[in-house]
Amino acid sequence: MDELKNAFEDQPVNGEQATILIIDDKQANIFVLEKLLERPDRRFLSSENGNDGLKLALLHEPDLIILDVQMPEMDGFEVARILKSNKRTKDIPIIFASAERKEHHSVIKGFEEGAVDYLSKPLDPEVTRAKVSVQLKIQWQKKELIKKNISLEKAEARINQLNSELQRNLAQLETVNRELESFSYSVSHDLRAPLRIANGYSSILLEDYGEKFDADAKRMLGSLQGQVRKMNSLIDNLLEFSKLGRKELKKSEVDAETLVWNVLHDLRQADKRKAEIVSQPLPPMYADRELITQVWINLLSNALKYSSKKENAQIEIGSRHDGNEVVYYVSDNGSGFDMKYADQLFGVFQRLHKSDEFEGVGIGLSIVKRIVTKHGGRVWAEAAVDKGATFYFSLPTKNG
Numbered sequence: 001m002d003e004l005k006n007a008f009e010d011q012p013v014n015g016e017q018a019t020i021l022i023i024d025d026k027q028a029n030i031f032v033l034e035k036l037l038e039r040p041d042r043r044f045l046s047s048e049n050g051n052d053g054l055k056l057a058l059l060h061e062p063d064l065i066i067l068d069v070q071m072p073e074m075d076g077f078e079v080a081r082i083l084k085s086n087k088r089t090k091d092i093p094i095i096f097a098s099a100e101r102k103e104h105h106s107v108i109k110g111f112e113e114g115a116v117d118y119l120s121k122p123l124d125p126e127v128t129r130a131k132v133s134v135q136l137k138i139q140w141q142k143k144e145l146i147k148k149n150i151s152l153e154k155a156e157a158r159i160n161q162l163n164s165e166l167q168r169n170l171a172q173l174e175t176v177n178r179e180l181e182s183f184s185y186s187v188s189h190d191l192r193a194p195l196r197i198a199n200g201y202s203s204i205l206l207e208d209y210g211e212k213f214d215a216d217a218k219r220m221l222g223s224l225q226g227q228v229r230k231m232n233s234l235i236d237n238l239l240e241f242s243k244l245g246r247k248e249l250k251k252s253e254v255d256a257e258t259l260v261w262n263v264l265h266d267l268r269q270a271d272k273r274k275a276e277i278v279s280q281p282l283p284p285m286y287a288d289r290e291l292i293t294q295v296w297i298n299l300l301s302n303a304l305k306y307s308s309k310k311e312n313a314q315i316e317i318g319s320r321h322d323g324n325e326v327v328y329y330v331s332d333n334g335s336g337f338d339m340k341y342a343d344q345l346f347g348v349f350q351r352l353h354k355s356d357e358f359e360g361v362g363i364g365l366s367i368v369k370r371i372v373t374k375h376g377g378r379v380w381a382e383a384a385v386d387k388g389a390t391f392y393f394s395l396p397t398k399n400g
Contacts (some may be wrong), residue, residue: 018061018136021045023053024068024097025081033066036125043098050074054082057089061071063139066119066130080113093135095119097175129343192235199228209319249288249374253302256282256328260317263296267304275304275313282319283326291371298364299330299391306389307334324396325377333388345381368393
C-alpha cells in the first residue's frame with residue numbers, strides 16, 4: 001500500500017499550496033480528514049452545511065472538494081449538482097464520502113452527479129490518502145495544461161501581430177522600392193539631359209569657335225566638360241549603389257584567381273606606370289559573380305590609383321582562412337591614410353584625399369561594403385600615411 005501511495009503522490013506546482021474543501025455536517029469527520037490528509041503543501045477549508053460550502057467553493061475555487069452525501073437541508077447530491085452547473089466550479093473534482101457503502105445506487109448516483117471518486121466510511125487511511133493525491137495530481141496537471149495553452153495562445157497572438165506588422169513593412173518596402181525605381185529612372189534620364197546639353201554646347205564651341213578663343217577660354221570649356229564627365233560618373237555610381245539593396249544574390253562557386261586576373265588585365269590597360277603586382281594563391285569564392293567582380297574592380301583600381309605616384313608601385317593580393325570564412329586582401333605601397341579617419345572610408349561621398357590629388361567621387365568603397373555585407377561578410381582596412389594601405393574583406397565559406 002505504501003508503494004501505491006508513493007506512486008500517486010501529488011507534487012505542488014511552483015511551490016503553490018493545494019486547497020481542499022471539506023463539506024460535512026459533523027465537525028468530528030472534518031477534523032479526522034484534515035489530520036489524515038495534512039501536509040505542508042495543502043490548506044483546508046471546511047463547512048458543516050451545503051449552503052456555506054457552496055459559498056466557500058465560489059469564493060476560493062478549491063482544487064478538490066470532499067463532500068459528505070448525507071447532510072440535513074441540502075444533501076451532497078444537490079450540492080454537487082449546483083457546483084457542476086456553475087461555470088466557475090464545474091471543473092473542480094468532487095470525492096463523495098458516505099457510510100452507505102451497501103447502497104449501490106447511492107454510489108452510482110454520486111458518479112451521475114459528477115463525482116470523480118467515492119470514499120466509504122469508516123475511511124481507510126491509506127486508500128483515502130492515495131485517492132486524494134491522485135485527484136490533486138490530475139487537477140494540478142490540468143492547471144498546468146491550461147497555463148501552457150494560455151501561453152501558447154498569447155504566443156500565437158504575438159506571432160500573428162508580428163506577421164501583420166511584417167506584412168505592413170513589406171508593403172511599405174515595396175512602395176519605397178517603386179519610388180526608388182522611379183527616382184532612379186528620373187536620375188538616369190531627366191538629370192542627364194542638362195548634362196548632355198552642356199557637354200554638347202561646349203563641344204560645339206570648341207570645334208566651331210575654338211580659333212577665336214584664347215587659352216583661358218579653352219581651359220574653362222575643357223574644365224566644364226571635365227565636370228560634366230565627373231557628374232555623369234557620379235550619377236552612374238549613385239544608380240549602381242541604389243540597385244545593390246534590391247539586387248537578389250545568385251551565389252555560385254567562383255574561381256577567384258581567374259576573376260582577379262581578368263580584372264587586372266582590363267585595369268592594366270590604363271596603368272601608365274605598370275605597378276608590380278604579386279598575387280598569392282586564392283581559394284574559390286562562394287558568391288554572386290557579378291557583384292563580387294565589382295568588389296575586386298573597386299579595390300584593385302583604388303590600389304593602382306593611390307600607388308600611381310610611387311616610383312616603384314607595388315600591389316599584393318592574397319587571402320587567409322579564418323574559421324568559417326575566407327579573408328581576401330589587396331595591399332599597396334601608395335599614399336595610405338591616417339587610421340583615425342578609417343571609420344569614414346566606407347561612407348557615401350567620404351574621401352580622405354583631395355580631388356586634385358586623386359580622381360574619384362567617394363562611392364567605390366561604399367559599394368564594396370554594401371556588396372560584402374550583403375554576402376554576410378565584413379570589410380575593413382589598415383594603413384599609414386605615405387606607407388600604403390591594405391583593404392580586407394571576408395566571405396563565408398560555402399558550408400560556413
